[in-house]
Amino acid sequence: MRSSLDELYQEVILDHNRRPRNFRTIAPASHHANGHNPLCGDRLSLYVQVEAGVIADVAFQGSGCAISKASASLMTDAVKGHSIEDAHGLFLRFHRMVTTSADEAIEDMGKLSVLAGVREFPMRVKCASLAWHTLEAALSYTPEISTE
Amino acid sequence: MTTGAGTREAVSGLRTERTAPPAFDVQKIRNDFPILRRRVHGHPLVYLDNAATTQKPQAVIDALTRYYTESNANVHRGVHHLSEVATIAYDAARTTVRTFFNAASDREIVFTRNATESINLVANAFARPLLQAGDEILISAMEHHSNIVPWQLVCAERGARLRVAPMDDRGELILDAFAALLNERTCLVAITHMSNALGTVNPIADIVRLAHAADIPVLVDGSQAAYHMAVDVQALGVDFYAATGHKIYGPTGIGVLYGREALLEKMPPFLGGGDMIASVTFERSTWNVLPYKFEAGTPHIEGAIGLGAAIEYVSGVGFDAIVDHERDLLEYGTRVLEAVPGVRLVGTAPAKASILSFVMDGIHPHDVGTIVDREGVAIRTGHHCAQPVMDRLGVPATARASMAMYNTREELDALGTALRKVQGIFA
Numbered sequence: 001m002r003s004s005l006d007e008l009y010q011e012v013i014l015d016h017n018r019r020p021r022n023f024r025t026i027a028p029a030s031h032h033a034n035g036h037n038p039l040c041g042d043r044l045s046l047y048v049q050v051e052a053g054v055i056a057d058v059a060f061q062g063s064g065c066a067i068s069k070a071s072a073s074l075m076t077d078a079v080k081g082h083s084i085e086d087a088h089g090l091f092l093r094f095h096r097m098v099t100t101s102a103d104e105a106i107e108d109m110g111k112l113s114v115l116a117g118v119r120e121f122p123m124r125v126k127c128a129s130l131a132w133h134t135l136e137a138a139l140s141y142t143p144e145i146s147t148e
Numbered sequence: 149m150t151t152g153a154g155t156r157e158a159v160s161g162l163r164t165e166r167t168a169p170p171a172f173d174v175q176k177i178r179n180d181f182p183i184l185r186r187r188v189h190g191h192p193l194v195y196l197d198n199a200a201t202t203q204k205p206q207a208v209i210d211a212l213t214r215y216y217t218e219s220n221a222n223v224h225r226g227v228h229h230l231s232e233v234a235t236i237a238y239d240a241a242r243t244t245v246r247t248f249f250n251a252a253s254d255r256e257i258v259f260t261r262n263a264t265e266s267i268n269l270v271a272n273a274f275a276r277p278l279l280q281a282g283d284e285i286l287i288s289a290m291e292h293h294s295n296i297v298p299w300q301l302v303c304a305e306r307g308a309r310l311r312v313a314p315m316d317d318r319g320e321l322i323l324d325a326f327a328a329l330l331n332e333r334t335c336l337v338a339i340t341h342m343s344n345a346l347g348t349v350n351p352i353a354d355i356v357r358l359a360h361a362a363d364i365p366v367l368v369d370g371s372q373a374a375y376h377m378a379v380d381v382q383a384l385g386v387d388f389y390a391a392t393g394h395k396i397y398g399p400t401g402i403g404v405l406y407g408r409e410a411l412l413e414k415m416p417p418f419l420g421g422g423d424m425i426a427s428v429t430f431e432r433s434t435w436n437v438l439p440y441k442f443e444a445g446t447p448h449i450e451g452a453i454g455l456g457a458a459i460e461y462v463s464g465v466g467f468d469a470i471v472d473h474e475r476d477l478l479e480y481g482t483r484v485l486e487a488v489p490g491v492r493l494v495g496t497a498p499a500k501a502s503i504l505s506f507v508m509d510g511i512h513p514h515d516v517g518t519i520v521d522r523e524g525v526a527i528r529t530g531h532h533c534a535q536p537v538m539d540r541l542g543v544p545a546t547a548r549a550s551m552a553m554y555n556t557r558e559e560l561d562a563l564g565t566a567l568r569k570v571q572g573i574f575a
């Protein structure tokens with residue numbers, strides 16, 4: 001059986017940490033927000049280009065741990081091409097996945113499921129959800145958010 | 149570890165007429181701390197987060213239990229027996245603290261919640277009435293947020309200016325630059341004795357000499373220093389010294405402010421309420437004598453008693469032995485970390501104590517912290533409530549292993565092994 005540590009730091013996550021996708025800026029972007037986790041100092045700038053209600057492009061920059069970086073990278077891949085409503089729905093499902101207690105069943109979220117292991121590490125849930133909260137902020141025109 | 153100072157002295161023939169102090173036996177110390185017997189994630193606990201809080205010896209736990217079992221009552225109020233017993237114990241704890249810091253009088257020892265409250269007390273009751281627009285308060289680049297924010301608040305209110313003495317890349321205070329910042333507008337120097345993020349120990353006696361030459365009082369944040377070295381407030385010459393009990397192996401929620409009596413005497417109260425008054429009418433109230441003027445409301449009685457027990461424990465071990473042992477740990481731990489490829493120490497000032505702050509190439513400190521935790525090794529990761537220190541040294545965060553008297557070389561080896569595991573995962 002894989003240990004919860006191996007589950008957390010599995011190859012997909014390490015790969016997205018090493019080579020984050022969409023790790024760039026979009027200028028100008030129709031939506032932008034900065035996310036900050038004051039507890040650990042993680043900072044993330046998120047750029048979203050929305051066209052006709054659809055996320056045409058999304059990118060991020062910033063510094064953070066492997067979990068927050070991989071989560072941001074996976075998120076950009078997951079929401080690109082989706083409507084704002086769909087992205088919001090994904091946020092809610094993702095949030096449920098990482099906050100459901102470890103002994104309960106969770107839905108399969110495809111590639112995003114690699115982050116389900118964070119449930120075993122309550123101190124790290126905010127690392128995984130920072131990018132998603134920042135996306136919600138950007139889409140609602142909130143320029144700065146902080147997860148405390 | 150068994151060849152302590154006493155053995156060396158005997159061998160070298162020095163001071164043979166004196167009874168050699170008992171050799172420092174770390175295992176005996178560890179046995180006094182019950183939590184150190186527990187396991188975490190299937191491994192023996194390796195507790196290296198002492199700069200955040202230290203563990204408590206059985207003597208402290210027993211003192212708290214005994215207080216609630218045998219003598220709980222409010223202090224300075226009742227005429228009944230229990231109140232008398234509690235009051236005597238509470239005041240005795242103050243005397244223990246006074247002796248520990250070598251203050252001249254119990255009146256100079258104010259119990260607070262923590263060092264943060266001690267600093268806020270001085271900011272509000274000393275600095276605020278004194279500060280005029282354009283005045284300055286001088287701090288250093290290595291302060292904890294608790295020795296930055298209270299001054300920012302009071303400076304903003306009074307139109308005063310907060311100035312910052314710089315440090316170099318190793319995390320050492322640049323004393324010449326500090327001296328150059330002292331001027332006729334400087335109302336107070338507020339500086340840490342020992343950096344919580346880097347371990348740097350500041351030359352407090354020199355700082356006080358420079359400031360006093362310009363008639364500027366000095367507050368020292370002793371949160372980190374007070375459990376690593378003997379602190380003599382009179383020898384240092386400081387005007388205020390802030391400390392917190394939970395880092396001196398005592399309970400949380402109890403802090404200390406040492407203040408020079410002449411200064412405390414002139415200061416208005418910080419908080420109003422019961423116990424801090426001499427008399428109250430609706431027209432006016434008068435203040436109790438020192439130190440009670442600064443202790444409004446029912447105090448943290450068991451906290452003070454627990455802190456007294458902690459200080460007696462520390463004094464029983466003795467700082468000669470503690471300093472020797474922790475110096476060995478710092479040197480050994482430095483070598484352990486330097487031997488792990490990709491590890492870089494942050495904070496390498498020549499004068500430092502008991503803290504190893506570090507970063508690993510391409511691996512964020514939080515990932516380091518999570519992985520070593522699964523090996524039973526508890527370290528702190530993040531900015532350590534010292535964001536300006538991180539900014540100055542160009543790192544977003546560090547991992548920090550911080551030692552106390554009960555740590556061992558073997559535990560530092562366990563940290564080294566755990567860090568190699570981190571590298572294995574990220575390789």
